[in-house]
Amino acid sequence: KTIRFEPRLPEWKEEAIRELTVGVENKIVLHFGQVFWPNVEFIGVVSSSTYGCSYFLNLHKATGHPVLVYMPAGRLARDIEKMSDEAAAQFAFSQLKKILPNAAEPVSSLLAIT
Known part of the structure; x- marks a missing residue:
């Protein structure tokens, strides 16, 4: 309730705003x-x-650098958060191998859990 609308929004719109979440x-x-x-x-x-x-x-x-960023969302992202960094990177690579079976192994990886 930090932002107030004048005139006030209909109740159904205020309800929708209250229900918004960030995934x-x-x-x-x-x-x-x-x-x-x-x-x-x-x-x-x-x-x-x-x-x-x-x-x-x-x-x-x-960037010109040979980098791919795997972007899981929702429940999958939450489940990956429970993995070790190494297991999460290996999971991401396994997903890439499903698309590109001849994919080369990454030389390094970094996790950004948000």
């Missing part, structure tokens, strides 16, 4: 020796359920 989307940065993926902005992970859907952000396009 979880974590980042697992995978640094590779060289680029082996297509020159696209995103590489999506498709799954039979929303739980398994995620994507990789291609930082090579913006």
Whole structure:
């Protein structure tokens, strides 16, 4: 109730605002020796359920460095938070291997849990 609208919003809009939440989307940065993926902005992970859907952000396009950032969200992100850093990075790489079976192993990784 920090922001007040004048005139006051209808109750149904105020209720909708009260129910807004911020979701979880974590980042697992995978640094590779060289680029082996297509020159696209995103590489999506498709799954039979929303739980398994995620994507990789291609930082090579913006930085010139061979880096992909795995972006899991929701319950999947929360479950990955329970893993060790090494296990989380390995999980991210396993997701990439589903899309690009000949993917090279990353040379390093970094987790950004938010």
